[in-house]
Amino acid sequence: MRDTRRARLAVGLLLAAALVLITVDHRVGSGPVLGPVHDMASGIFSKAEQVSATVTKPVRDFVGMLRAAPEAERTIAALRKENAKLRTEVASLQLDGTRAAKLDRMLGLAGLGRYRVVPAQVLARRDFPGFEDAVEIDAGANDGVRPDMTVLTGDGLVGRVVRAAADSATVALLTDPAISAGARLEGGNQIGVVSGLGEAGGGENLIKFRLLDSTVPLPPGGRIVSFGSQRSKPYVPGVPIGVIQRVESLPGDLTKIAYAKPFTDFSSLDVVGVVVQAPKRDPRDSVLPPVPQQAKQARERADKRAGRDDEAADESRAQAEPWAQMEEGRAGAAPGNRRPRAREAPRRRPAAAGAARSDGRN
Amino acid sequence: MLRNLSAALIIFAALVLQVSLVNRLLGAYAPDFVLLTILTLAALRGPTAGAVIGFCGGLAYDLLPPASHTLGQYALLLCALGFVVGRFGENAPMLTVAVFAVIAPGLAAGIGALLGNPGVTWTVLSSAWPRAALCDLVAAPAVVWLLSGRYRLRRRGGRSGSTGMGRTTSWGRGMA
Incomplete structure (x- = not known):
């Protein structure tokens, strides 16, 4: 009897302690009270985790290798194909070197805003x-x-x-x-x-x-x-x-x-x-990877279909005001009077701006 | 003393291996070895020791570095579970540990929901709880077998050697 009471007392005290901890952590966060506790614990545990991560790395690598094996087979085949394609491209790329230098100078602006x-x-x-x-x-x-x-x-x-x-x-x-x-x-x-x-x-x-x-x-x-x-x-x-x-x-x-x-x-x-x-300027979309080839083609096809009537309207305006399109392209998809067609607008406009830029360079 | 030290060491090893190896290998299908270890130790050692082991182990689990939940959640849960498992687990440790390994993930999520955690919803529970319970059930026999084997060995040694440790154990058994 005495023993069960003791056990209950111990359990009650420990549960109360847990509740106090929860309350303190929930109300004050890890400020001056629990901050040092957290720091000490992560000091101890991170050392052990570091050691354990190093020791168990071969195991993880091995399992990862097994898991990736079927994927790797396909990857190898795809890479072989890509390699052959790239080899032919390299030759033509060397010709583009001077143009790439120009592009670099332009992209240097974006490079200012690096992380x-x-x-x-x-x-x-x-x-x-x-x-x-x-x-x-x-x-x-x-x-x-x-x-x-x-x-x-x-x-x-x-x-x-x-x-x-x-x-x-x-x-x-x-x-x-x-x-x-x-x-x-x-x-x-x-x-x-x-x-x-x-x-x-x-x-x-x-x-x-x-x-x-x-x-x-x-x-x-x-x-x-x-x-x-x-x-x-x-x-x-x-x-x-x-x-x-x-x-x-x-x-x-x-x-x-x-x-x-x-x-x-x-x-x-x-x-x-x-x-x-942080970057000094917002890099906007420049960090995004290039659009995948298939998606790009599909997108271009869709734009061509949907943008035909758009283009007719734009062309007359562009003739009157050659820079208007570029301005608009830079502003992105600013909501304007052409709201109903906004679905195509944000995709098409950068393309239009790109075209205008390359025209200017030639 | 030696018993407590080895329990602490076992829990520490379980904590470190859980986050640095098991979770990273198995992702969402990782059994919670820390929970299983603590429940098994509690079942083998009785209610009072179980509550203390649960509290300390749970607190360590709360402090284990990649943690962004409120401190004390696992201490509360495992302290209560340690007591209950210690109470009922003396006769059939395997069954008790298995039952509470199934219940525990739901209780943990419940405490999280009480504290206003946004991620605990019925849809999450209905898919995550059965999965966590199943993973724990698969791993439970191994953990119980491993730990009870060690424990029995040491208890036998304790009885034949010194009297103090043996007496504590028989006292714990008599209580339940």
Whole structure:
């Protein structure tokens, strides 16, 4: 009897302690009270995780290799084909050298707005549906990493730093349902909010994109870049986020919802970069990868079909005012008097501007 | 003393391996070895020790670096579960651990929902809970077998050697 009472007392005390911890952490966050505790714990654990990640790397590599084997077979075949094609292209490319130099000078402008990035390796990962989706990286405060910095890979946005210890940092992934970021449609000024879906995102880790203006068309295949936060914290502008896969249209809704496939492969994160210095200027769409060949052709065909009547109208205007088109192209898809045709407009205009530019150069 | 130290070491190893190897290898289909280890230890050691192990292990799980949830969630959950499992798990540790390994993911999500976590919805639960439970069930026998084997070995040694440790164990068994 005495013993059960003792056991109950112990359990009661411990449960109360847990509740106090939850309350303190929930109300004050990891400020002066729990900050040192967190720091100490991540100091100890990150060392162990580092060691464990190094020791178990062969195991992970081996399993990854097995998993990638069927894919690799196809990749090899595709690469062989591509190699042959590239070899023929190289010859013609050398002729284009002088033109490339010109292009370089132009692109140098975009290069002004580069990100300064600290590379890091993923050490550990946790995902509990609903709770969190986070990774531990091996760069920390000593490398200049601070909370609320953007994390990216070569493909696109990964997430943001939520906590930085001395030699390690915790990164909340974009797929975490608690994370949301400002985003912008490629080639326009339409902005929206990207948020993680967590478990509901399925195997492809889909994310949700909510466009704030429901009148703007939202084409599947459209690409999203980050809009950037105030003073670039936590998100720097211009980082590619993903490609829209399907659009959910709810008539009469104030916002439009689309589901996008992220450029980053969240199931195999390994090397990431932390943006320690934001670009001086918004790089707009310049960081996006080139449009895939098939999609581009399909898009051009669609534009040609839909844009024919457009062109007739534009041509007369262009003759009167040669620079008008270029101005418009630069302004992107500014909503104007041609609202009904806005679906084609944001895609067609940059092409038109490009044509105008190349005309000018010749 | 040695028993507590080895329990702490086992939990520490489970924590580190869970996030740096298991989660990264298996992704969404990773069993929660930390949960299983703590439940098994609790089942083998009785209610009071189970509650303490659950609290400490849960707190460590909350502090384990890539963590962005509120501190104390797992401490609360595992402390309560450790007590209950210790209470019922003396006779059939395998069954008890399996049952609570199925229940635990749902309870964890419930605590998250109480704290206003936006990701916990019915659609998420309906797909994630069965999957997590199944993964835990698959891994549970191995963990229980491994740990109870170790425990039995050491307990036998403790009984034949010193009396203090043996007496504590029999006292714990008599209580349940």
